[in-house]
Amino acid sequence: MSATPAAERHRRLIYGYFGHDARIRLLREAAVFDAPVFVVDFDRGARHYRTLGSVGGFAGPDQITEQSSMDLMYPAHLVFHYERLMALAFALVERPVTALLLGVGGAAMWRFVRAYLPECAPTLVDCDEAVVAVARRWFYLSQPVTVEDARGFLAGTTQRFDAILVDLYDAHGPAPIDAAFWTRCLDALAPGGCLATNWADFATNRKVKPIAEQQAELARARGLDCNFVTRRGFRDNLVQYLPTGPARGPEGIAPAQERFARERRLPNRGRGILEDCLITREFPLDLA
Numbered sequence: 001m002s003a004t005p006a007a008e009r010h011r012r013l014i015y016g017y018f019g020h021d022a023r024i025r026l027l028r029e030a031a032v033f034d035a036p037v038f039v040v041d042f043d044r045g046a047r048h049y050r051t052l053g054s055v056g057g058f059a060g061p062d063q064i065t066e067q068s069s070m071d072l073m074y075p076a077h078l079v080f081h082y083e084r085l086m087a088l089a090f091a092l093v094e095r096p097v098t099a100l101l102l103g104v105g106g107a108a109m110w111r112f113v114r115a116y117l118p119e120c121a122p123t124l125v126d127c128d129e130a131v132v133a134v135a136r137r138w139f140y141l142s143q144p145v146t147v148e149d150a151r152g153f154l155a156g157t158t159q160r161f162d163a164i165l166v167d168l169y170d171a172h173g174p175a176p177i178d179a180a181f182w183t184r185c186l187d188a189l190a191p192g193g194c195l196a197t198n199w200a201d202f203a204t205n206r207k208v209k210p211i212a213e214q215q216a217e218l219a220r221a222r223g224l225d226c227n228f229v230t231r232r233g234f235r236d237n238l239v240q241y242l243p244t245g246p247a248r249g250p251e252g253i254a255p256a257q258e259r260f261a262r263e264r265r266l267p268n269r270g271r272g273i274l275e276d277c278l279i280t281r282e283f284p285l286d287l288a
């Protein structure tokens with residue numbers, strides 16, 4: 001069967017982005033995600049990668065977005081810098097034995113937890129069955145996933161988690177998260193737990209700052225503070241941490257990261273994770 005003109009256009013966009021020697025493994029619609037998603041393999045020097053991406057989005061129909069990536073030789077390594085920052089949520093918890101991963105994508109965080117925190121039991125939630133099927137087929141995911149909107153999941157659970165990682169994006173940007181969602185996240189944190197939230201395109205997508213500040217405001221009402229970390233000058237991803245343990249200030253992040261990298265034997269001893277990063281108490285940009 002020949003490809004539709006739309007699929008042909010998507011293939012051209014993918015090759016334009018990843019290079020003409022890339023190999024497209026899959027291109028399909030993902031209904032809830034609301035965009036075509038694809039799996040592509042490509043090489044960068046001696047490294048071989050597999051990426052889950054999507055076509056279209058808030059920047060227009062030609063936008064290619066990398067949702068998740070895997071190093072084919074070292075699948076448990078985190079490829080994206082923001083994922084390594086997200087992993088620091090575990091460093092800010094004394095004994096992380098339970099984790100809630102909201103937004104499975106290509107299961108990068110799940111592979112990391114399985115390899116580097118084998119005593120930690122992750123619960124996985126994603127609202128798109130098609131994305132979960134892709135993660136199973138192409139990204140080694142072998143654990144059950146609750147296929148449900150993260151908001152509905154949190155509203156219905158009485159479980160407590162040491163780490164909650166929020167990475168909820170579809171083709172249009174961040175999921176519509178509200179105060180009730182953050183309240184449920186805070187309620188679902190075990191004592192001493194840490195909530196970490198990924199904000200992509202935080203400097204260009206104006207939806208981000210008010211939602212991030214809403215989390216910080218609800219945290220303050222409970223006597224807690226958020227920390228924000230992003231790479232200086234890049235303005236791509238920002239990670240917001242809400243730690244509730246004893247070492248909660250921004251000054252605690254670097255020592256926690258060093259300890260975590262050493263104890264967990266992170267690749268390259270975790271070097272570079274916080275290098276050239278800005279660590280702030282407030283959302284780091286004035287976008288008013």
Ligand SMILES: C[S@@+](CC[C@H](N)C(=O)[O-])C[C@H]1O[C@@H](n2cnc3c(N)ncnc32)[C@H](O)[C@@H]1O
Pocket residue numbers: 033067068069102103104105106107108109110125126127128131148149150151167168169170175176
């Ligand atoms: C960027 S990907 C997550 C990547 C992931 N952190 C990883 O380790 O590879 C975003 C995911 O969020 C999911 N998602 C978006 N909105 C959601 C919602 N409201 N509830 C649950 N999942 C959602 C999407 O289906 C997509 O799989």
